[in-house]
Amino acid sequence: MSLHTSAIERLCLRDIPLSSYSTYGIGGAASYTALPETVEDLTAIYQDCLAKGLSWYTFGMGSNILFPDQPDPDTVFISLKKLTQLNADQGKWFVSSGTPMSMLSLLGLSGGIDDHDFTFLLPGCLGAGIYMNAKYNHRQICDIIDTVYYIDTASSSLSVQSIPAAECEFAYKKSIFQKHPWMVVGADLNIPVHSEEQIRYINSLIPEWKARGSHPSSLPHFFSFFLGEVHALAGKGFPTPEAMLDIIKYRTSKKHFDYPSCGSVFKNNYDFGVPIGSLVDQLNLKGTEHGGAIISPHHGNMILNQNHATAADIRYLMDVIMEAIDRKFGFVPEPEIVIV
Ligand SMILES: Cc1cc2nc3c(=O)[nH]c(=O)nc-3n(C[C@H](O)[C@H](O)[C@H](O)COP(=O)(O)OP(=O)(O)OC[C@H]3O[C@@H](n4cnc5c(N)ncnc54)[C@H](O)[C@@H]3O)c2cc1C
Known part of the structure; x- marks a missing residue:
């Protein structure tokens, strides 16, 4: 490979539908998509975008994003879901940003941490x-x-900086990272001190998981993968705690993983x-359909992609809910999903 190959040429896939990177299964073909596995590759993509006058959009598993039906051709879409690394040390774990949150519960289970x-x-x-x-x-x-370790993409150095959690302005569904690029x-996660043997075992889990190559953005795949992992751990002598069994019961009863959402x-x-969800229920809006989208009959605050829905279909039903709640209850609900 030429030394002059740019990071975008080297690391980007061309014309891949964003629907395959979103649990909604919605999103048109992006000119450039990248899944960097290291911070160095991520930084190189940002630098290349700056040099070429392209913009970028960075995301994770795509489980809280509504991608556009027609993405901007001059945007590089960067998923960090392959940026998975764990360094367990006494009293502290460094976990990189692509690591699935669910993995933390499994790592905790293996290390005797119920937190x-x-x-x-x-x-x-x-x-x-x-x-x-x-x-x-x-x-x-x-x-x-x-x-938390982060790259300030507005700084010319694009170097990694750190900020203590106490300064991250965390609140209900809010953080300082929503205010800055x-x-x-x-x-770093605070963890109880472990034996050397436990630390070795925990460190071995992420590469093992990576080797199985599972980076799903499909909800049924996500569910069956983590259910399989927790059953496998039970078979190795780490019984599934009550709290996790309750989560399985709650999320399956609300049909969280049955349809793209x-x-x-x-x-x-x-x-x-x-x-x-209760307000939508009181307004009798559950089950309302538009195009391929439907307000979930099981949970009033979920809009499902039941049959090849478009971003426009989802936005239509969001407007229906916002207008109805405003009319009846006097406020406009704030979207949680990020509309790109
Ligand atoms: C079935 C289902 C159930 C859910 N249940 C819950 C729940 O119980 N509680 C809850 O809180 N959420 C829930 N969610 C929403 C989702 O799990 C969370 O919002 C999660 O944090 C999104 O992670 P992601 O990697 O998919 O983010 P994405 O959807 O990929 O991105 C979301 C936003 O984060 C930004 N972002 C992504 N990565 C980074 C990064 N490294 N640095 C800075 N910004 C970044 C993106 O730009 C985007 O704005 C649920 C979603 C689904 C599909």
């Missing part, structure tokens, strides 16, 4: 989990983070005090 149970079957990668401050019940990603590349479409309005 990560809530991440089980939470779709998405750690980097986006930090950006979104993803949560399940009363536990949020910020609860388990010590320090800062791309999370990894984080991006989970909850709107953030709850805690000032109003009633979940958006």
Whole structure:
């Protein structure tokens, strides 16, 4: 390969539909898509974009994104889901941003840590989990983070910087990373001290998982992979904790993995005090269809891609919900999904 091959030529796939990088299964063909496996390759792509006057969009597993039906041809779409690395040390783990959040629960289970149970079957990668401050019940990603490492893409050096979790302005589905063009590349997690043998075992898990080559953006694939992993761990003497069994029950009862979706479409309005899903239910909107999209009959805050829906179909149903809630309850719900 020529020394002059640019990072974009070397690392980008051409004309791949973004639908294959989104749990919604929606999104037209992107001119350039990249899945860098190292921070060096990620930085090289950013530098090349700057040199060529291209813009970029960085994301993870695509489980909270509505990609456009016709992507901008001058944008490089960069998924970090192959940026997976774990360095376990005494009292601290460095976990890179492409690592699935669900993996943290399995690593915790193997290391006798129940603090990560809530991440089980939470779709998405750690980097986006930090950006979104993803949560399940009363536990949020910020609860388990010590320090975040990021690239400030507005700085000319594009060097990796760090920020303590206490300064990340974490709140309900909010973080400082939503205010700046800062791309999370990894984080230190505070972990109890382990034996050397446990540390070796935990360090071996990510490469093992990588070797099986599973970076799914399809929800049924995601579900069966992690269910299989937890069963395999049970077979090795790590029984599945009650909290994780409850998660399986909850998410399967709400049919989270049966149809392509991006989970909850709107953030709850805690000032109003009633979940958006219940308001949609009160408005009798569950089951409303448009094009290939439907408001989930099982969960009023989910819009499903039931039959080749387009981004326009999803946005239409979002507007239906926003207008109806505004008319009846006097506020416009804030989207949780990121519309690109
Ligand atoms: C079935 C289902 C159930 C869900 N349940 C929950 C739930 O219980 N709780 C919850 O909180 N969420 C839930 N979600 C939403 C989703 O799991 C989270 O929002 C998750 O954090 C998204 O991760 P991702 O890697 O898919 O992010 P993406 O969808 O790829 O990206 C989301 C946003 O993060 C930004 N981003 C991605 N990576 C980085 C990075 N490294 N640095 C900076 N910005 C970045 C992107 O630019 C984008 O704006 C659910 C989704 C689905 C499909």
